[in-house]
Structures are given as structure tokens and as C-alpha cells.
Amino acid sequence: xxxxxxxxxxxxxxxxxIAMLLVVTPLIFQLGISFKPPDQVFTNxxxxxxxxPTLENYAMVLRTVPIVQYLWNSLTFSAGVxxxxxxxxxxxxxxxxxxxxxxxxxxxxxxxxxxxxxxxxTYIPNYLLLAQLRLVNTVPGLILPMLGVSLGFxxxxxxxxxxxxxxxxxxxxxxxxxxxxxxLTRVVAPANRxxxxxxxxxxxxxxxxxxxxxxxxxxxxxxxxTLTVGVQMYFTNPEGGNVxxxxxxxxxxxxxxxxxxxxxxxxxxxxxxxxxAVKG
Amino acid sequence: MSAAHSREGTRRLSLRLGKLVxxxxxxxxxxxxxxxxxxxxxxxxxLSFYQGNLINxxxxxxxxxxxxxxxxxxxxxDLILQSLLYTVLALIGSVLVPVSLAFLTLALTEREIDFYQxxxxxxxxxxxxxxxxxxxxxxxxxxxxxxxxxxxxxxxxPRAWMKDPLLALPGIALIANWKVMGFHFLLAIAGLxxxxxxxxxxxxxxxxxxxxxxxxxxxxxxxxxxxxxxxxTLIGALDAVFxxxxxxxxxxxxxxxxxxxxxxxxxxxxxxxxxxxxxxxIILIILFGGLIYWxxxxxxxxxxxxx
Amino acid sequence: xxxxxxxxxxxxxxxxxxxPQNVIDLTDLGSGPIGxxxxxxxxxxxYNADVFTAAGLDPSAAPTTWEGWQEIEPALSEASGGKPVFxxxxxxxxxxxxxxxxxxxxxxxxxxNGEYRTGLDSAEAAxxxxxxxxxxxxxxxxxxxxxxxxxxxxxxxxxxYTYSIAGRGNIQDQVAYDLRATTFPQxxxxxxxxxxxxxxxxxxxxxxxxxxxxxxxxxxxxSPEGFTxxxxxxxxxxxLPNLTEDPAYLADFVAANPIEQVAIDQLGSVVRWTSFxxxxxxxxxxxxxxxxxxxxxxxQTAADALAAAAEEINTLIAGQACAG
Numbered sequence: 022x023x024x025x026x027x028x029x030x031x032x033x034x035x036x037x038x039i040a041m042l043l044v045v046t047p048l049i050f051q052l053g054i055s056f057k058p059p060d061q062v063f064t065n066x067x068x069x070x071x072x073x074p075t076l077e078n079y080a081m082v083l084r085t086v087p088i089v090q091y092l093w094n095s096l097t098f099s100a101g102v103x104x105x106x107x108x109x110x111x112x113x114x115x116x117x118x119x120x121x122x123x124x125x126x127x128x129x130x131x132x133x134x135x136x137x138x139x140x141x142x143t144y145i146p147n148y149l150l151l152a153q154l155r156l157v158n159t160v161p162g163l164i165l166p167m168l169g170v171s172l173g174f175x176x177x178x179x180x181x182x183x184x185x186x187x188x189x190x191x192x193x194x195x196x197x198x199x200x201x202x203x204x205l206t207r208v209v210a211p212a213n214r215x216x217x218x219x220x221x222x223x224x225x226x227x228x229x230x231x232x233x234x235x236x237x238x239x240x241x242x243x244x245x246x247t248l249t250v251g252v253q254m255y256f257t258n259p260e261g262g263n264v265x266x267x268x269x270x271x272x273x274x275x276x277x278x279x280x281x282x283x284x285x286x287x288x289x290x291x292x293x294x295x296x297x298a299v300k301g
Numbered sequence: 302m303s304a305a306h307s308r309e310g311t312r313r314l315s316l317r318l319g320k321l322v323x324x325x326x327x328x329x330x331x332x333x334x335x336x337x338x339x340x341x342x343x344x345x346x347x348l349s350f351y352q353g354n355l356i357n358x359x360x361x362x363x364x365x366x367x368x369x370x371x372x373x374x375x376x377x378x379d380l381i382l383q384s385l386l387y388t389v390l391a392l393i394g395s396v397l398v399p400v401s402l403a404f405l406t407l408a409l410t411e412r413e414i415d416f417y418q419x420x421x422x423x424x425x426x427x428x429x430x431x432x433x434x435x436x437x438x439x440x441x442x443x444x445x446x447x448x449x450x451x452x453x454x455x456x457x458x459p460r461a462w463m464k465d466p467l468l469a470l471p472g473i474a475l476i477a478n479w480k481v482m483g484f485h486f487l488l489a490i491a492g493l494x495x496x497x498x499x500x501x502x503x504x505x506x507x508x509x510x511x512x513x514x515x516x517x518x519x520x521x522x523x524x525x526x527x528x529x530x531x532x533x534t535l536i537g538a539l540d541a542v543f544x545x546x547x548x549x550x551x552x553x554x555x556x557x558x559x560x561x562x563x564x565x566x567x568x569x570x571x572x573x574x575x576x577x578x579x580x581x582x583i584i585l586i587i588l589f590g591g592l593i594y595w596x597x598x599x600x601x602x603x604x605x606x607x608x
Numbered sequence: 609x610x611x612x613x614x615x616x617x618x619x620x621x622x623x624x625x626x627x628p629q630n631v632i633d634l635t636d637l638g639s640g641p642i643g644x645x646x647x648x649x650x651x652x653x654x655y656n657a658d659v660f661t662a663a664g665l666d667p668s669a670a671p672t673t674w675e676g677w678q679e680i681e682p683a684l685s686e687a688s689g690g691k692p693v694f695x696x697x698x699x700x701x702x703x704x705x706x707x708x709x710x711x712x713x714x715x716x717x718x719x720x721n722g723e724y725r726t727g728l729d730s731a732e733a734a735x736x737x738x739x740x741x742x743x744x745x746x747x748x749x750x751x752x753x754x755x756x757x758x759x760x761x762x763x764x765x766x767x768x769y770t771y772s773i774a775g776r777g778n779i780q781d782q783v784a785y786d787l788r789a790t791t792f793p794q795x796x797x798x799x800x801x802x803x804x805x806x807x808x809x810x811x812x813x814x815x816x817x818x819x820x821x822x823x824x825x826x827x828x829x830x831s832p833e834g835f836t837x838x839x840x841x842x843x844x845x846x847x848l849p850n851l852t853e854d855p856a857y858l859a860d861f862v863a864a865n866p867i868e869q870v871a872i873d874q875l876g877s878v879v880r881w882t883s884f885x886x887x888x889x890x891x892x893x894x895x896x897x898x899x900x901x902x903x904x905x906x907x908q909t910a911a912d913a914l915a916a917a918a919e920e921i922n923t924l925i926a927g928q929a930c931a932g
Contacts, residue, residue, distance in 0.1 A: 030408035037405055037417055040398075044421050044483065050447070051435045060784055063445035063763045109330040116326035128327060135338045137593060139540060141565050142582040145348065145575045146341035149358065169337030172330055201322055230428035232544055237570060249428045253548065256434055257755055264759055264782055265438055272431040283426040287419055291487060354887060375920075442752045443765035444691060461744075461751035466907050551700060554901035555913075571700070572890040 051276075055079070055269035062265045078270035082255070088274065090244065091251040094160055095278075098235065098247055099228040101164040103221050106175050109168065111217070114179035115205045119191065136173040143170075144237060151238060158242040163235055167228060175220055178293075182216040183209060219293030222286045226279045248275045342586075349579035358575040367580035376556050376564075381588075384539060384560040387474055391538035394478025395485050396530055403489030407501055418490060421483035429480060429544040436476045437549060463549050466557040473550065473558050477541035485530050492526025535592060539563075561585045611641040618820045623827050648845045649774040649805040650878050651707050652870050653793065656688075657786035659767045663687035670790040674739060677768075677793055681748055684767045694749035695766035696740060697757025700897040703803055704770065705737065706882055707792055710801035712736030716882035716896075719930040724885050726925070728896060729918035731911070736795065738910035741903040751904050772805055773871035776843030780867070789867040791874045802874065803881035832857050845871050888924035895920040 053069025054062060055078050061071055082088065116122075117129055147166040148157070156162030186209065194204050210217065232249045239245035246254065252271045283290065349367055353360030371377060402421075406414045424432060439447040442461035449459035463469050493501070500518050539562035546552060552559035552567060559567075561581060569578035615621055657667035663683040671677045677694075684693045698704045706716050714733030717724055727733060743749035750757070750766055761769035762782045769779075770792065780787055792802045813819045828834050835846035836857045845868075852858045852872055862868050884892035899917035903910040 033405040033408040034413075037402060037409070037413075040402055041417055041420055044424060044479065047432075047435045047439065047479070048423060048427075050438065054438070059763075059782070063443075063765060066445055066447055066450040109333055112326035113330035116323040120323035120326075122320070122323045125323075128331065131339075132331070132334060135334045137536060137589065138338050138342055139562060139585065139589070141540075141543070141562050142345055142586060143338060143341035144566070145355070145358070145569050145578060146344035147337060148355070149344075150341070152355075166337040166341075169333045169335075172334055176330060205326075226426050230426075230431075232428060232430040233547060233566070249430050252428075252434070253430050256548075264762060268434055269438075272434050275431050276427045279426045279428070280423070283423070291418060291422070352887070437756070441760070442750050442756055443760045443763075445760075445763065445765050458747060459750075461905070464751040464753075464901065464905055466902075466905050553898065554905050555898045555907060567894070568891075572888070572894065574888065574891060 051269050051272060054265055055273045057266055059264055059266050078266035079274070081267045082271045082274065086251060086255055086271065087243065088248075088251070091246050091248045092278075094239070094245060095229055095248040097160050098163045098231075099225045101160070102167045102228040103224045105164065105168045106172055106224050107217065107221055109172055110175035110179055110220075111210060112205060114176045114183055115201075115209060117176065117180050118183035118186075132173045132176055134173075135169070136171070136177075140170050140234065144234075148237060156238075158239055158245045160239070160245060162238050163245070163247070167231070167234065171224070171227070175224065178220055179213070179216065182213050182293075186212060215289050216293050219286065219289045222282060222290055223293075226282065229279050251275075345579045345582045347579075348575055349583050350576070352574070352576040354573045355569075355575060363576065367576045368584070371577055371580050371584065376559070379556055380559060380561050380564050383470060383558070384562070386470060387477075387542050387560055388535065388538040390471070390474040391478060391481075391534050391541065392531075394474065395481045395534045395538075395541070396527075398478070399482050399486035400489045400527065400530065402486055403493055406490060407493065414490065418487055421486050423483065424480045425484045427480075430548055432480050433476060433545045433548040436479075436545075440472055440549070463558075464554045466554055469550055469554060469558045473542050473545045476545045481534075481537065481541050485534070488530055489526060492523050492529075495526070496522045532593065532596060535596060536589075561588070611643065614819070614823045617816070618823050620823065620827060623831075648875070648878065649772040649843070650802050650845070650871055650874060651704060651770055651792050651805075652773050652776075652789045652867065652874070653768055653770050653791070654761065654776075654779060654787060654789045654867070655768040656764060656783075657788045659684055659688045661786075667786065667788060670788065672791050672794060674793040674795050685748070688767050691765060691767060692748060692750045693767045694743050695752065695757050695761055695769045696743075696749060697752055697754045697769070697771050698900060699754045700894060701881075702893055702896045702900070703772075703805060703881065704740075705896060705900050706803045707770075707801070708736035708740050709733040710736070710803075710879065711792065711798060712739065712795045713798045717884065722929055722931075724925055724928045724930045726884070726892075726896075726918050726921040728899070728914045728921065732798075734909075734911035734914050736910075737900065737903050737914060739795070741906070741910055744904045745906050773843045773845060773868070774805065776865075776867055776871075777841055780865075787867070789870045791870055792877070800874065800877040801879045802877050804878045805881060836861070839868070843868060843871070845875060884921065884925050885928040885930075886925050892921040892924040895924070 050069040053071070056074040056076075057071045058073060058075045058077065061073075113132070117125070117132075143166070151157050151162045151165070154162070156165070190208065190212075191204060194208050199207070229247075230249065231247070232253065235245075235247040235250050236253070239247060240250055240254075252268075252275045255271050256268055348358055350362060350364060351359045352363050352367065402417075406417065409417075440462040441447070441449065442459065442464065443449065444453060444459045446459070446462075448462060452459060460468065462472050496519060500514070500522070503514060539560050542558075542560065543562055543566070546558050546560075546563045547566070550558045551571070552563050562585060565578050565581045565585065567578075568574045568581060611624070615624060653670070655667075655670055660667035660670070663680070663686065665680060665683060671680065681693050685691065696704050702716070709716060709728065709732075712732050712735045714730045714736055715727030718727040740749075744751045750760060752760060754771075757769065757771065758775060758779070760766055761771075762779060764783075764785060771779075776789075792800055794800050813822050829838070832851055832854070835851055838844055839846050839858060840861055846852065846858065852862045852868075862872070883889055886892075895917045899908075899910075899913035902908040902913040907913075908916075
């Protein structure tokens with residue numbers, strides 16, 4: 022390598038390191054403040070660390086917030102949307118990948134164009150529909166419209182993986198007399214399980230992190246708050262809560278499940294997106 | 302019915318089914334999309350000609366009244382302008398920055414890339430309103446807020462960041478781009494991976510003299526990824542600032558952080574005017590569709606897809 | 609369901625008789641009471657008495673007028689190490705805006721020729737908002753919404769905090785200094801006019817058994833016992849007379865909590881909180897909120913901002929009939 026190349030490599034490392042610091046700093050503060058005693062939050066503001074860490078903020082959150090209820094709502098909401106979307110996307114992606122049929126391109130376009138409709142545009146009609154079905158402030162009410170909203174993305178991503186799948190394996194299975202359903206469930210799905218799992222985790226994390234929609238549909242009753250709504254109510258409730266230590270503690274508790282999930286599945290998630298999403 | 306006859310029947314059925322099979326596979330997904338995306342979209346269109354409230358949204362037919370009210374509002378120009386401003390800032394923060402950073406990783410080892418990729422991705426997995434709460438601490442208007450403390454070291458007066466008509470919008474955009482950047486960085490790295498290593502190394506080893514190679518060979522190969530990132534940024538720019546606005550400014554101060562998408566939410570769920578919200582929705586969809594189509598046409602001429 | 613129907617179906621005349629007539633009237637929109645007024649909040653000025661002491665001021669004699677606060681502001685600022693003295697948390701409900709506007713002699717809403725219009729374009733209203741804006745623009749006050757304002761005061765980042773008595777319980781629980789409160793300041797010779805605040809509870813039930821249960825529950829909430837728990841916990845002012853003097857209920861509590869007494873003392877200054885009438889009422893409120901923000905950031909003078917907002921509001925609420 023030339024001298025120029027070596028210096029530019031060093032420069033690249035420095036820039037990337039600074040960028041990484043900028044991204045990570047708020048997270049360090051989040052974690053640090055959650056362990057600070059209340060009277061230290063505004064003394065020595067620039068340091069997220071304290072020499073006398075306390076669990077008092079966490080205790081306060083657990084004492085005053087029905088976090089188990091919120092956790093359960095977030096879980097059922099995210100699991101419902103994830104399961105539903107995977108079950109819907111899998112056969113659709115399968116059909117779009119291996120079949121030729123009339124209106125295929127039109128239907129595929131319909132699926133993909135649905136991604137261009139901002140969720141906010143459908144808030145009111147979806148809300149009215151749920152009100153008619155008496156599903157406002159219930160977890161099923163949270164789940165149903167979310168099934169449709171980003172479904173196109175799942176279909177798109179799975180199709181990207183399916184089309185690059187070896188066709189001769191499929192043909193061999195077909196000659197063996199397997200039905201198309203068997204090919205989907207016994208050949209295609211298992212062979213793409215890492216992609217499906219990564220998509221599932223992605224949907225799960227995305228749903229878990231939804232805020233506006235659960236606020237609109239589930240924000241009317243404490244029993245239907247998700248964690249994100251709960252932590253927000255904790256922040257904005259003028260009659261209680263509202264000190265930074267416990268706000269940060271609540272936000273750490275809210276983020277923990279998705280961060281752990283990400284750490285556990287990191288390789289798979291990163292690989293799926295690097296292989297699937299960018300093929301076009 | 303004879304056995305042979307019935308067997309013949311099943312065979313014919315499965316043949317007929319055979320043609321139906323792909324549709325059966327697609328039907329559930331399609332129904333859900335029609336029911337929760339396209340049908341609501343049609344309802345929004347219908348609602349935009351009425352005024353009412355959320356209990357009785359069709360109280361009175363007003364024709365194009367909602368459209369003229371919204372477009373005629375003194376705020377409409379700012380809504381458009383600020384929507385564009387957010388989009389431009391997203392093009393910088395969520396396209397230019399992550400793509401540049403991804404190109405910088407060409408100089409790095411696999412392990413380093415893995416390290417940066419993993420850390421920069423973390424904001425993606427944290428709930429948006431949680432992200433905003435963290436940043437709210439940085440933007441506190443008191444002397445003890447983090448940014449104000451830093452200003453204090455330079456002898457500056459504290460600022461009410463999110464109540465300042467000039468600072469609030471960039472502040473909101475900063476939060477949104479911070480959140481989205483890591484995901485786009487990941488996509489950009491993926492795009493680079495698809496380019497044969499030897500081109501990259503050749504471009505890289507030649508240092509500054511390698512620039513023509515980057516421009517002529519690497520960039521075109523990167524274009525499909527670039528387009529993908531560009532399009533999801535354009536689609537997502539207003540969506541990405543939605544939660545920060547909702548939590549921190551409600552479109553204020555004095556409309557300074559508002560945009561088309563948040564205005565829809567405000568009309569619908571803060572002022573309970575579904576008709577006006579729907580009219581804004583249709584306006585947004587039209588502008589949006591136009592923007593995406595224009596982008597697509599622009600790039601379709603220059604980019605060959607790998608299918 | 610009207611209260612009279614509930615009483616007819618499930619009883620409760622004795623209970624109803626415990627309320628003074630003016631409280632019953634609060635929920636009467638012309639066809640008899642439609643609910644039971646629960647409890648009321650009003651804005652008080654919380655302050656950090658330690659800073660008063662440090663400044664050599666008597667913490668038990670906090671100002672009750674705007675001029676009084678302006679006089680001691682420099683001393684308080686110095687004693688707190690240059691921290692802003694004032695903190696008026698605000699939001700899109702225009703609650704504090706109304707307190708400023710109406711205490712300065714203006715009105716949020718007036719009735720003219722049988723139609724509502726806003727009074728925000730008056731010189732008095734502008735003077736009220738400008739007084740507030742001047743404290744922000746000169747650095748005497750922070751410019752913060754409710755979310756930021758409360759923790760700032762709790763952390764000792766401002767010397768005073770003008771906020772609802774409903775926040776009393778929470779603030780008291782969390783401050784590390786001597787917390788006291790005084791009444792909302794008077795402007796010149798104008799009478800103080802502060803908006804009441806609160807939330808409402810609606811029980812939806814069509815089943816008679818549920819209706820009866822709900823009615824009983826409402827009766828409990830607004831009973832001496834119910835009010836006592838509610839007031840002690842949060843700070844809302846109970847609407848049953850004499851409850852705060854009855855040793856069986858809140859007398860001891862109020863004696864130990866002079867802050868609560870402040871809110872009770874200024875009940876006479878409470879006026880109805882303005883919600884702009886008609887289907888565009890909330891959008892009209894937003895216009896007033898925007899004017900507040902424009903004035904506080906110095907983007908516009910209070911007079912200009914309010915004049916523009918008034919024009920917008922009057923269009924939005926045009927045609928809403930009023931009596932008087």
C-alpha cells in the first residue's frame with residue numbers, strides 16, 4: 022500500500038470512530054442517568070457516570086408503573102403482528118416467486134405500492150373501523166390494522182430470498198410428487214429459515230417500538246398501554262413521575278427486550294438485510 | 302357415482318385448483334392489505350369531502366371545502382416548505398452521511414466493520430419515543446440541560462432549543478437522522494459487499510488516483526443500493542420526524558416544526574377534524590406519489606437492476 | 609345520563625344536597641346537571657424558600673403581585689447563582705395564557721351581538737402575554753412546556769414554578785428543598801382571574817346494574833372520604849364546603865400543608881377555563897397556543913401575535929351563538 026493509502030485509512034478510522042461516539046453517547050447517558058441518584062442529575066451534567074450508583078430509580082418505576090401489564094401488552098401485540106405477518110407473507114412470497122399467473126405483476130405492484138401509503142393517512146378510517154368493531158383499547162384492535170401496514174415489506178424481502186433459491190431442488194421435489202404446500206412448508210421455508218427468522222425479529226422489534234398507533238388505539242385505558250405508551254405517560258403525567266432518573270430507568274427497561282433480542286440475533290439480522298433488501 | 306367418475310372429478314378439481322393455487326396463496330395477504338390499507342385510503346378520500354368529528358365524521362358534505370380551507374390556510378405554505386426542509390435534511394443525514402461512512406469502511410478489516418455496523422445499528426432497535434426522551438434531556442431549556450451546559454462553558458446564555466423557531470426544526474431532524482442512520486449504513490455496506498472486491502482494492506490502493514475508478518466502476522455498481530436507500534429515505538423522511546414532533550413540540554413553536562404528515566395527525570387527533578385531516582392526507586399522497594414517480598423515472602434511465 | 613334520572617332510578621337525594629348550589633350549577637348547561645363536578649385545580653406559584661432565605665428575604669412573605677415579584681427578581685437570581693427565577697409551564701390548553709390574559713384585564717372569549725368572539729386582540733390581553741414574554745426574553749424565566757418545566761423546578765433549576773395545585777403531591781414528594789407556594793400574582797389594580805382545571809370521568813354503561821354501581825362509585829368519589837384521599841394524594845381542591853375545616857377529614861392535612869391552603873384561598877378568583885366553542889374549538893385553541901409561542905420566542909410582539917391569532921380564531925368560531 023502507498024503512503025497515501027495508509028494515511029487515508031487512518032483518517033477513515035478516525036472519522037468512523039467519531040461517528041460511532043456520536044451515535045453511542047446518548048445511549049451511555051440513558052444508561053448512566055438511570056443509575057444516578059436524583060440530586061446528581063443536574064450536577065456534573067456532562068458526565069453520565071456517578072460514583073454512587075443507585076437502583077432507586079428502577080425501584081421507583083417498578084413501584085409506580087404496572088410494568089408487567091405493559092410488558093404483557095407489548096409482547097402480545099408484537100407477537101401477534103409478527104406471527105400474523107409471517108403467516109401471511111410466506112405463502113404470498115412463495116406464489117410471487119415460483120408461479121406465473123394472470124395479473125401477477127399487477128398484484129405484486131398492488132402489494133408494493135401499499136408501502137407508499139403513509140400509515141398516518143389511514144389512521145382515521147382504521148380507527149373508525151375499530152370503533153365499529155368495538156376493538157378500540159384492546160390488543161386485537163392494535164394488531165389487526167398493523168398486519169396490513171408493512172406486510173408488503175415482508176413479502177418483498179422473502180421474495181428476494183426465494184427467487185435466488187436453487188430451482189432444481191424445487192423441481193426435484195416436484196418430480197417426487199410433493200404438493201406445492203409441501204414444497205413451501207418442507208423445502209422452501211426450512212431452507213430460508215434464517216431469513217424468515219430475521220424478518221420475524223425485525224417485525225417484532227418494529228412493532229414493539231411502535232408508539233403513535235398504540236397511543237391512539239390503546240392509549241385510552243391503562244389496561245391496553247404498551248410499554249412505549251406507558252413510558253410516555255410516565256413522562257408526561259403532570260400529577261406524578263417526571264424526574265429524569267426514573268424516566269431513564271423506565272426507558273432502559275422498555276429498550277432492554279429489543280436490545281437483548283438484537284444482540285442474540287445480531288448476525289442473522291445483519292446478514293439478512295445485507296443479502297435481501299438491496300437486490301432491487 | 303362410480304369410483305372412476307369421482308376420481309376423474311378430483312383430478313379435474315385439482316387441475317382447476319392448480320390454476321387457482323397462486324391466488325389462494327396470495328389471497329390472505331392481499332385481503333389484509335386491501336382491508337387495512339386500500340379500503341381506508343378510499344375512505345380517507347371520501348371523508349375529505351365531509352366535515353364532522355370522530356364520532357360522526359360524515360356530519361355535513363362540504364365538497365372541496367376542506368381542500369380550499371387547508372390550502373388557503375396561512376400555514377399551508379410553511380407546511381410544504383418545512384416538509385421539503387425535513388426531506389433535504391434526511392437526504393444529508395440518512396443518505397449522504399451513512400453512505401459516506403460505508404465507503405470509509407472499505408479501508409477497514411472485517412472485524413472492524415462488524416464492530417461499527419453492530420454499534421451504529423443499536424438506535425434502530427430502540428423505540429422512537431424512548432429515543433426522544435433521551436434527547437429531550439440533551440435539549441432541556443434550563444441551564445442544566447446538556448447542550449446548555451456545553452454552551453455555558455463557552456459563556457453563552459442557555460437556549461430554549463425546542464421553543465426556538467430557528468433551532469427546533471434542525472433539532473428534530475437531528476434526532477430522526479440519528480435514529481435512522483445506522484440502518485442505512487448497514488444497507489450501504491451491503492451494497493458495497495455486492496461489488497467485486499478486486500475493483501474496490503484497485504480503487505483503494507491507487508489512493509487519490511483511484512477516484513476515476515470509483516466514479517466509473519464502483520459508483521455505478523453501487524447505484525441500485527443507493528437508489529434503494531434514497532427511496533426509503535424519501536418515503537420515510539416525514540415519518541421519521543413524526544414521533545419527535547409529537548413528543549417534543551407538537552408542531553411548534555408557532556408551527557416551526559410542523560409538516561404535512563404531522564398536520565394530518567393534528568387535524569385528526571388533536572383538533573378532531575377528520576375531514577380536514579383527510580383532505581391533507583390526499584394532498585400528501587398526491588405530492589408523495591409524484592415525488593416517488595419522478596425519482597423512479599430519473600433513476601430508471603440510469604440504473605440497471607439486478608433481478 | 610342526566611343526574612335527575614340517576615337520582616330517580618337509584619336514589620341519592622341526600623348526597624346531592626351536600627353540594628353548594630354553585631357547584632351543582634357548574635355542570636348545568638341549561639337542562640339540569642349532567643354530571644357531578646369533581647374537584648378543581650388552579651395555578652399557584654410554587655417557590656424554593658431556601659433561595660429566599662439565601663437572598664435575605666422573608667420566605668413566608670412571598671409577593672402576591674407581579675410588581676412585587678419584579679422587585680425581588682434580581683435578588684433571587686443572584687442568590688440562586690444566576691438561575692432563572694420564573695418558570696411558567698405551558699401547553700396547548702392555554703391554561704397559563706388565560707391566567708395572564710384575564711388577570712391583566714383581558715378576556716379569552718367575549719359575547720358580542722349574540723355571537724362568540726375572542727377577546728385576545730385587546731390591549732389588556734397583549735399586556736398580559738407581553739409581561740410573561742418579557743420575563744422569558746430577558747432570561748428571568750425559562751421557556752418550557754409542562755414536560756420540561758416540572759422536572760426543571762424539582763431539580764432546583766428555577767426558583768419558582770407557576771403550575772397547577774394538582775402537581776402539589778408530586779412536587780412535594782420529590783423536591784430536596786423547602787417548598788412553599790403563594791397565590792397567582794395580581795397585575796396592578798386588576799382582579800386576579802385564574803382558570804380552574806381538572807379532568808372528567810365518564811362511565812359508559814347501559815346495563816342498569818352497572819349504572820347503579822357507577823352512580824354509587826361517583827357518590828363515593830365525591831364523598832368526604834373520597835375527596836380526602838384525592839386531595840391528599842394529588843392536590844386538587846375539594847368542592848364540598850367545610851371539608852378542609854373538618855378535623856375528621858382534611859383539617860389536619862391542610863394545616864400541615866399550607867400550600868393546599870393557597871389554592872383554597874384563591875378559589876374566589878377562579879373562573880371557568882375557556883374552551884373555544886364549536887367544532888373548530890380545538891383548532892382555535894391551537895391558534896392561541898401558537899401566538900403564545902411566537903411571543904415567548906420573540907418572533908413577534910404579544911400584540912401582533914395575538915392580533916393574528918384573534919383573526920384566525922374568530923374565523924374558526926364564527927357563528928357560535930351565545931347568550932348575553
